[in-house]
Amino acid sequence: MIFQPAWFAAEGLIKKIEAEKATVQIIHPDVVVFSLEWLQLEITKERFVARTSQEPYDEPLRDLVIGTFSLLRHTPIRQMGINRSMHFLVDNEEKWHAAGYKLAPKEPWEGILKRSGLISLTIQEDERKDGEVVRSDGLKGFTRVKVEPSVKILPGLFIEVNNHFEARDTSPSAGCVEIMTVLKQSWEASYKRSEEIIYSLLERLLK
Amino acid sequence: MPLRAEPKNYETSLTGNNFTIAPDTDEIEVSIFGPGYGESILLHVGFNNWFIIDSCIDPHSKAPMPLAYLEAINVNPAVSVRQIIATHWHDDHIRGLGQTFKACASAEFVLSSALNSDEFITLAVAYNTRSMAEGIGSKEMWTVINEISDRKKNGATSSAPKFAIANLPLWRSSPGVTASTRHLFKKIFKALLRSSSGDSAPTHACSIHALSPSDTAVLAAKLDIAKLLPTDRAPKRALIATSPNRAAVVIWASIGEYNILLGADLEEIGDSSSGWTGILNSSLRPSGRATYFKIPHHGSITAHNSDVWSNMLHAKPVATLTPYVNGSTRLPTNADINRISSLTNRAFATTPPERTVTVKRRSGIVDKTIKETVRNIKQLYPSIGHVRMRVKPGGEERIELFGSAYRLS
């Protein structure tokens, strides 16, 4: 496996100094895990996961993914998730509990569970069309939203939007051109929609 | 704007008395739009035959201005637009052109012969499929190329573009039958009169010619384009179309006795076979003098040739221009305005130069940090202006100003 910080720097995808200062957890032919100040990367033989918690790096992260797979055009990527998540501090516990009740009312659980509480809720948006599952933008895939109590801040809500895309061309020779094209064309819309979903949900839950 | 029952596809921020009233059937119209960076011209030669020269976008709605205007005056672009002419492929003349071409389903696409090359198509393919930094001009042209390809796939027989070169006739319509005879025929053979030329043919002879680029300019421009091709190991940067504007397409439109000269961005290069000198020296260009002149290259001195004013235009023509702000360049300068004002007292601009720049206000923290970070900042094209000229055969021009348009002289 070629994915090492030095490779990314040599290909001009990250700064040389960033590669030199990378925190490497494991470099192995089958698994690579390292991080930079703004980037966490976990790569296996079948999966490439890149993450940032720094807002200014959302676009550089996208560029890194596109740049990497412009070099590895033959990688047969079939699925892509563009995931945005947020930990949101709620004003007080009362509002926090009220948000949980709105998402998952307690009544169905009364008498069955003692002191029940919401741990996680996931809702998916998709449409069946021509025998496949498609998103609201017509691309193959779905949008999935997860809401949980935050484990990072208290009282807080964690909301994650998973924009999932799937390639239509799954032939053995198909590389990653389709998925990368989807990424370039859908980036702005999915970025904006994720924000709208998160903030609209927050507004309703915290009203 | 009047209330419409159906939702609009293309909004515009322009409003005003009579804005939404379409020209009369036999009325010539030249409408020029300028948001401070970019320009677009719509030409009506009569009988619902429209031509679109370049494109810009409404700064508020982001809609392509040609489509927004045609929708506002209730003209269907899919059937009424005969040609879309891209005078060159610089960013400021081409925004929204791809979407416009797609909407004008029966329009022919016309562009400079300088773009008739393997290198240009390679540039469009490379930057739009292999890079994230395509640049506005190349992106719009890519949309056009794909639309032409789609039309061909769908069986269109006349999807190929037309390449403009000096003295090439681009469009022509012969005088048709008189209005009363047409009306009679219409009653009996309604469908026969629905020719490919819009509602019906104008009753006066109509022609549109390209006056440029010259062969010399085409060759030089092709070499310039070839230099833009990426090379092995070169960094991927945004593609920026560069000057000089030697290969821009200048248009001469004759509608009966009325002539119109649209100067695009053609500059004077100091070469007897190119630029404005090349046009003046050509023995093949259409004869006559124009009463309407779209001043080239935003009124700059580099595009000025006094012989154009004395030999190709009537005295005191209607003259229009769009301003331009890019980097440290601001056009027209005060000297340009003074020069133009001395040549005609009927000069108009789509936006006053000082209104092409404003400063956008944001939150206190952000504004404070901006001030500390940059030397200066300005918002581009916060407004759009529209100068509309209408004239009936043998009549006087009627000029209307909308949005930020104003009288220069």
Add this chain to the structure above:
Amino acid sequence: MINTMLKRTNYKWKDMQFDLSWSEQVSSHELIRPFKGDLPKQNIMSYVSQPASEVSSCALYENVYLGTGALEEPGKEPIPTVKQTIATQNQFISLQKWQGIVVEVKKDAFIAKLIDLTERGVEEEAEFSIEEVSDDDKELVMPGSVFYWNIGHQISYQGQQTRASMIRFRRLPVWRKEEIDAAKSRAQKLRDFINWK
């Protein structure tokens, strides 16, 4: 409508993640499974060059080598991830974001067109001093170069909050001969098909 008060004040952490896969998703640690029987402890540990701060070396070894029994039970949700949490991390909360394209480079400054990514549709132009660009980005300041400019709050892991401005230039792989040749080939076919002649 997004409540801008909500947007600006209360969120503490924002993550962006890309997750790409090219077969059925397999937990990355099922891949360690084949090595379990073959590799002695010291070999497995040698792959782990720097343990994540939240997991001690011993615990890490146990997680990777012994798991929680999941290694022996195919199909079960397996092995805990090798955690990659960054224990000490500053955070930048962006209040305003632009994408810029350099249009002109002067001696000690450059002019750029700015596309507002926060309030889409606004376009501006600004002049920056070269000194606003980090040293390792300076070589990228050329006409056509793309960069991102963020203004917001920098929050240290100790909680200290300061106003900040950050400029970072876009990095993409260079043009390659095979890309250019492929573009030429496709262009030729396209030109013939649409009669761009």
